[in-house]
Amino acid sequence: MKFISDIVDGISLGSIYALIALGYTMVYGIAKMLNFAHGDIIMVGGYAAFITLSANWCPMWLSLVITVTVCTLLGIIIEKLAYRPLRSSPPLAVLITAIGVSYLLQNIALLTQSANPRMFTSIVNGVPPFLQVFKGRGAVFFKENPYKAEGIKSDLTISTETFLAIIVSVIIMVALSLFINKTKAGKAMLACSEDRGAAQLMGINVNGTITLTFAIGSALAAVAAVLMCSSYPLLTPSTGSMPGIKAFVAAVFGGIGSIPGAMIGGVLLGIIEILAKAYISTQLSDAIVFLVLIIVLIVKPTGIMGRKINEKV
Amino acid sequence: MNKILKRSVAVAMAAATALTISGCNKSETSGGSASGETLVIGGIGPTTGDNAQYGIAVQHGMELAAEEINANGGVNGMKLEVKFEDDQADPEKGMTAYNSLKDKGMKMLLGTVTSGSCTAVSALAAEDNMFLFTPSGSAINCITAGDNCFRMCFTDPNQGAIAADYIADNLSAKKIGVIYQNDSDYSVGIFNGFKEEAGKKGLEIVAETTFTEDSATDFSQQVKQIGESGAELLFLPFYYTQAALVLQEADKQGLDIPAFGGDGLDGLIGVLGDKITVADGVYVMSPYASTSPEEKSAAFTKAYQAKFPNDEVNQFAADGYDCVYAVKQALEQAGVKDASISASELCDKLKSAMTSIEFDGVTGKTKWTADGEPEKAPKVLQITVADGKGSYKVL
Numbered sequence: 277m278k279f280i281s282d283i284v285d286g287i288s289l290g291s292i293y294a295l296i297a298l299g300y301t302m303v304y305g306i307a308k309m310l311n312f313a314h315g316d317i318i319m320v321g322g323y324a325a326f327i328t329l330s331a332n333w334c335p336m337w338l339s340l341v342i343t344v345t346v347c348t349l350l351g352i353i354i355e356k357l358a359y360r361p362l363r364s365s366p367p368l369a370v371l372i373t374a375i376g377v378s379y380l381l382q383n384i385a386l387l388t389q390s391a392n393p394r395m396f397t398s399i400v401n402g403v404p405p406f407l408q409v410f411k412g413r414g415a416v417f418f419k420e421n422p423y424k425a426e427g428i429k430s431d432l433t434i435s436t437e438t439f440l441a442i443i444v445s446v447i448i449m450v451a452l453s454l455f456i457n458k459t460k461a462g463k464a465m466l467a468c469s470e471d472r473g474a475a476q477l478m479g480i481n482v483n484g485t486i487t488l489t490f491a492i493g494s495a496l497a498a499v500a501a502v503l504m505c506s507s508y509p510l511l512t513p514s515t516g517s518m519p520g521i522k523a524f525v526a527a528v529f530g531g532i533g534s535i536p537g538a539m540i541g542g543v544l545l546g547i548i549e550i551l552a553k554a555y556i557s558t559q560l561s562d563a564i565v566f567l568v569l570i571i572v573l574i575v576k577p578t579g580i581m582g583r584k585i586n587e588k589v
Numbered sequence: 590m591n592k593i594l595k596r597s598v599a600v601a602m603a604a605a606t607a608l609t610i611s612g613c614n615k616s617e618t619s620g621g622s623a624s625g626e627t628l629v630i631g632g633i634g635p636t637t638g639d640n641a642q643y644g645i646a647v648q649h650g651m652e653l654a655a656e657e658i659n660a661n662g663g664v665n666g667m668k669l670e671v672k673f674e675d676d677q678a679d680p681e682k683g684m685t686a687y688n689s690l691k692d693k694g695m696k697m698l699l700g701t702v703t704s705g706s707c708t709a710v711s712a713l714a715a716e717d718n719m720f721l722f723t724p725s726g727s728a729i730n731c732i733t734a735g736d737n738c739f740r741m742c743f744t745d746p747n748q749g750a751i752a753a754d755y756i757a758d759n760l761s762a763k764k765i766g767v768i769y770q771n772d773s774d775y776s777v778g779i780f781n782g783f784k785e786e787a788g789k790k791g792l793e794i795v796a797e798t799t800f801t802e803d804s805a806t807d808f809s810q811q812v813k814q815i816g817e818s819g820a821e822l823l824f825l826p827f828y829y830t831q832a833a834l835v836l837q838e839a840d841k842q843g844l845d846i847p848a849f850g851g852d853g854l855d856g857l858i859g860v861l862g863d864k865i866t867v868a869d870g871v872y873v874m875s876p877y878a879s880t881s882p883e884e885k886s887a888a889f890t891k892a893y894q895a896k897f898p899n900d901e902v903n904q905f906a907a908d909g910y911d912c913v914y915a916v917k918q919a920l921e922q923a924g925v926k927d928a929s930i931s932a933s934e935l936c937d938k939l940k941s942a943m944t945s946i947e948f949d950g951v952t953g954k955t956k957w958t959a960d961g962e963p964e965k966a967p968k969v970l971q972i973t974v975a976d977g978k979g980s981y982k983v984l
Contacts, residue, residue, distance in 0.1 A: 278813075278817070281813075282810075282813075285809050285810070289807060392860075393830045393833075393860060395833060395860060395861060395862055395864055397863075397864075435841055507807075508806040508807055508834065509834065509837060510805075510806060510830065510833070510834055515806075518803050518804075518806070519806075550809075550810060553810035553811075554810050554813070554814070558798045558799045558800065558810060558811055558814075559771055559799045561804065562801070562803065562804055
């Protein structure tokens with residue numbers, strides 16, 4: 277039973293990584309750039325949700341709408357101001373700009389929100405009634421309080437946040453796959469990712485498509501922010517950086533540029549991290565995560581779902 | 590990649606500060622040193638940068654004490670003047686600040702605030718035979734450079750040992766589950782001291798789990814392992830930010846055992862806000878807590894808040910405040926009346942005076958050994974929650 281509960285924890289953490297990794301991988305696939313500011317968009321989303329949730333006038337649904345709007349607009353603005361002017365510059369210049377944007381966001385947050393950590397209030401308390409099946413400590417299978425009971429200590433408790441993280445991630449991933457494969461805008465994205473020049477010749481608005489990509493990636497970051505802060509309720513200006521790096525690893529792990537790859541990579545990374553903590557050592561868990569990444573990249577350099585593309589010289 | 594960038598920014602900032610500091614020196618040394626009636630007390634600590642809250646608290650605590658002493662006629666007729674320099678918790682800058690303070694007529698150093706910087710500066714002070722009294726440098730080698738060095742706070746291992754003693758003597762728990770931060774000297778130091786003493790006292794550490802600065806968000810596995818180990822008490826030797834997460838996770842998992850932490854947990858009430866109920870019954874071992882009902886602590890908190898309304902009063906402020914008063918008592922004991930005494934001569938007098946005084950301050954009754962280590966009883970406080978508000982109860 278402990279193993280099952282560990283796997284559930286891993287999937288919960290992994291689905292948050294996957295949501296963040298989706299943002300990385302979409303932007304990489306279409307704009308061919310690593311948006312290192314992605315983690316910090318999550319942080320901004322966290323603060324937007326924190327501020328609106330703390331305000332008395334703001335119901336939860338409105339706060340979610342505001343958070344998603346803020347992040348989407350932020351993503352579009354960043355793309356327009358910082359990345360678009362550099363579209364034809366060498367990749368290194370764009371990469372450095374992205375790191376610059378990341379630091380800019382962190383320091384703006386430091387200035388306006390101060391370095392004091394905030395305790396995020398989980399959104400679960402405000403879930404509409406039809407979702408309140410899991411209210412309180414979450415769904416408890418078998419026994420109310422596992423540690424109070426003598427003898428049996430292997431009961432399964434899954435928190436509401438965990439349920440939410442998994443369910444929301446699955447819904448978003450399915451919706452995103454449908455969007456990309458079935459809609460015109462989604463197909464335009466696919467075309468841009470295959471060959472930007474040819475896509476433009478075919479009459480696809482490349483700039484518009486890239487802006488849309490940033491908008492979707494940032495909206496996903498907003499959702500990830502709310503889910504992440506609900507599960508791990510600490511909010512500081514550097515909140516986004518470590519999950520951002522882990523999610524980037526997940527994107528590479530799954531094959532950067534591939535949307536199913538990001539999902540699989542994220543979930544696997546979460547499971548590996550939790551299992552390493554549970555069965556090997558809490559000290560070594562991060563080392564094990566990155567070791568697995570190295571092994572995967574040695575064995576399969578394009579990642580799990582990545583396609584090998586021959587460079588034309 | 591982020592780390593490299595951070596480092597280069599830090600180097601650039603260091604260069605900029607070094608320039609400004611050296612610029613200051615030139616103008617101030619020409620102004621001449623202090624008059625014969627004023628004894629200059631130096632202080633060094635981070636007043637800018639990541640650890641600024643600690644340095645600022647110590648500086649304000651020292652200034653408050655000096656102001657109170659001067660208003661009451663000074664020490665043996667001498668006025669005290671605090672000159673405080675910023676070192677950004679950096680050993681190099683600490684040494685620069687030390688030299689700069691010497692130029693400004695410093696006769697003794699109440700510093701430095703952070704362990705790394707203190708270790709570096711204490712070597713210089715030992716060479717000069719300058720009296721050094723750190724309010725908060727808790728690493729062992731902060732004061733091992735010479736017999737001129739003293740400290741106000743407990744060392745990290747010492748704090749761990751005292752915690753183990755307290756638990757063994759006063760609480761019923763025998764099986765202890767520990768979470769500690771294995772990339773923090775503070776946390777590892779307390780844990781090592783705790784582990785050693787716990788073995789002697791018959792406490793059993795049934796679960797030993799760790800986290801690092803980077804992985805300090807998800808505590809589900811650590812809490813789960815502690816729950817499964819059958820621990821009767823949770824020992825948390827780290828800072829309140831992470832402790833707040835651990836306590837919430839324990840609450841979520843239904844792990845209902847008491848938690849015990851060191852002075853790093855002071856601040857828990859503030860950070861948890863309306864989720865304070867998860868901290869009900871947590872033991873905090875701190876020489877001072879801002880909400881402590883004790884008379885001396887309460888008077889200090891009130892005076893500090895009146896003078897610095899924007900600051901949060903913490904243990905560092907209390908340590909700085911106590912340092913100045915302890916030095917006052919040592920000066921009176923040694924009968925120092927002339928502020929023009931040389932720093933080395935003053936140091937020799939203070940050395941013997943410090944080991945003979947018994948000081949009763951905000952952070953408790955303290956005596957010092959010849960090694961410069963404080964001997965004081967720990968204060969254990971317990972957080973109690975009523976009407977959604979947390980407060981400390983002195984045990």
